[in-house]
Structure formats: structure tokens, C-alpha cells
Amino acid sequence: MTDTPFLQATAISKTYPGERVAGVKRTDLAIQPQKITAIIGESGSGKSTLLRLLYGLLSPDEGSIHFKGERIWGPEEKLIPGHDAMKMVTQDTDGLNVYAKVWDNIAVLMPNTDVGAKEERATQVLKQLNILHLADKQAFFLSGGEKQRVAIARALITRPEVLLLDEPFNQVDTSFREGLQQDIRQVVHDTGLTVIMVSHDPAEVLSMADELIVLKEGQIIEMGHPKKLYQNPQNLYTAKLLTNCNVLAADEAKHCGINTRAAHVVIYPEWAAPTGSWTRKNWTVKQVLFKGSYEDLLVAKDGITLRLLNDEPGKYNVGDKVHIKINRFMEF
Numbered sequence: 001m002t003d004t005p006f007l008q009a010t011a012i013s014k015t016y017p018g019e020r021v022a023g024v025k026r027t028d029l030a031i032q033p034q035k036i037t038a039i040i041g042e043s044g045s046g047k048s049t050l051l052r053l054l055y056g057l058l059s060p061d062e063g064s065i066h067f068k069g070e071r072i073w074g075p076e077e078k079l080i081p082g083h084d085a086m087k088m089v090t091q092d093t094d095g096l097n098v099y100a101k102v103w104d105n106i107a108v109l110m111p112n113t114d115v116g117a118k119e120e121r122a123t124q125v126l127k128q129l130n131i132l133h134l135a136d137k138q139a140f141f142l143s144g145g146e147k148q149r150v151a152i153a154r155a156l157i158t159r160p161e162v163l164l165l166d167e168p169f170n171q172v173d174t175s176f177r178e179g180l181q182q183d184i185r186q187v188v189h190d191t192g193l194t195v196i197m198v199s200h201d202p203a204e205v206l207s208m209a210d211e212l213i214v215l216k217e218g219q220i221i222e223m224g225h226p227k228k229l230y231q232n233p234q235n236l237y238t239a240k241l242l243t244n245c246n247v248l249a250a251d252e253a254k255h256c257g258i259n260t261r262a263a264h265v266v267i268y269p270e271w272a273a274p275t276g277s278w279t280r281k282n283w284t285v286k287q288v289l290f291k292g293s294y295e296d297l298l299v300a301k302d303g304i305t306l307r308l309l310n311d312e313p314g315k316y317n318v319g320d321k322v323h324i325k326i327n328r329f330m331e332f
């Protein structure tokens, strides 16, 4: 056993030429091996910049990045940018040869020195990504989700230690997305791959990540297990990124029976429930959004609107008067 960190950034900063504001500012970070780390943050917070720095596609202006104790060199120092033990997949699948079959798109990346090993590995990766049945299909005829699976298979065929994913599921529709997320989790579990992914989608990072990094204005403001960050965020920013929560100013919170000295009160939709059986029904149902197994209810009182989760679809209609029971809130 050695104590050498797997992938570590120390006080890295990066400002793009001609820009006044840094893309990434004095950031320290240690990535855990064989886990999925997700980077989340609002648009422009530096997620892609951080990912590209970790891969060596960009050089930090200050600080350094080490992979298993060895310095990662950026494009100024290295002829072919990007670390050899890592592969990056973005939402852009332009690297595919659309005139070639799926099999050839993948196998072409293996050396021809041992044809048996090449076939075996290509088959294994196609199976891992659940696309073996597409092996003979021309890439041109694949759906967006299938193309993304091929792109990930291409990245994995040479057995990288780290897979970097920059919003790779953006073009993939929801039903395919979940399958692909599960398959990536399975690859991590089976092979010990380390994944670092950037995403805008709270549902995706909460279900996929072992570790979550929250970026704001180029700096990490919070990190930890997704469940911990969801249930007890230390920042209003994190809560707003992870859920479509109700944020009330202190004077608005009073109308919900909450007296606070904090600037804001946050109520997650699942922390408040309508009850129809109470006498003080002073909230009005303004909208009912059917979501299948539950409904989003918008209820209003005194000019305040709350979004609630109702797990008994059909129980409330627009115009109904309800009482609201708030079970939990957070102060920021």
C-alpha cells in the first residue's frame, strides 16, 4: 500500500487569455479511485475547465495536478494533449466514423499485433455497453443514445484508468439515459474504473455519483456524498442546484408560520404536505402537474407560492382550499 493520492489538484487556477475572471480559482481536489465523482455547478462555474485541467487538455496558470504521484503536463509541455491513462467523452460524438460499422469504430483503436486479443476485447466492451447486437450496424444509422454508447465503448477499449465525461448524456433521451447510467455504474463496479463526470442534471448526479463536487465561480464550495449534500447542504446555492426547492425570504416565511433571523428559508417540495382535513384551509391549489406516480402542486397564499409533492395523484384540483403542514425547513 502506498499513500500516493490517485488524482490530486493542488491550488490550481486557470484564467483564459483575454478574460478577467478565472475559470478555476485556487482549487484543491483529491479524486478517489474506482468511484464516480460528479462535478455540478451553474453554467459558467468552471466545470468543463476543471475537467480539462485534470485531463491535461489545459495547463493551470498556477498550482499543479498529479496522477499517481506524477505531474500531469498540459498542452504546452506535451505533444499529444491529454493523459495516456485517461479518456474523455463529451456530448459531441463527431469522433465516430459514420460510414463504418460499430465494430470497426471500436476495434480500430486496438493494435493489430494480436488479432485474437483485439476481437476478445472489442466483444467484451460491446457487451459492457450493451451494444453487441449493433456490432454490424453502420454508425450512421444509430440513434443519439446508441452513438453515445459507442463513443464510451471507444473510450474504454484501451482500458483507461480514468473516464472523464463532460455532459455525455445531454443528447440522450430520458429512457436511454437511465440505462446508460446504470451500465456505467456497472463498469465501475466490475472493472474498478474511475469516473469523473460533469452534469447539469441533479437526478443524474444524485443517482450516479459516489462523491459530489459543487463548483461556484471557479471554486469548490462543497463536496461529499450526494445524500449528505442533498439532505444537509451548507449553501443555498447547493440546495438550489440539487432540487427545485422553495426559497422564501424571512418575511415570506412568516406566512408559513416560520419565524427566522436567517435571510432565507428553504423548503423542499417533499417537506411540506397538503392536508384537506384541517379546518384552517388557507392555501389555494393553483396548479396540479401530473408526473405519473406523484403530482407537483403549486399552492398560494398571501402572494406566496409553494411547490409541493403530492403522492396521492387525483386528490386535489385547481381551486381547492388546503391546509399545508411543513415538516422540515432549512435556514440560510
Ligand SMILES: Nc1ncnc2c1ncn2[C@@H]1O[C@H](COP(=O)(O)OP(=O)(O)OP(=O)(O)O)[C@@H](O)[C@H]1O
Pocket (backbone or CB within 6 Å): 016, 017, 019, 021, 022, 023, 041, 042, 043, 044, 045, 046, 047, 048, 049, 050
Ligand atoms: N475557451 C475559452 N475562452 C475564454 N473563456 C472561456 C473559455 N472557455 C470557458 N471560458 C469561460 O470560463 C468560465 C468557466 O467556463 P466553463 O465552460 O468551464 O464553465 P461550465 O461550468 O462548464 O459551463 P457550462 O455548464 O455552461 O458548460 C466561464 O466564464 C466561461 O465563459
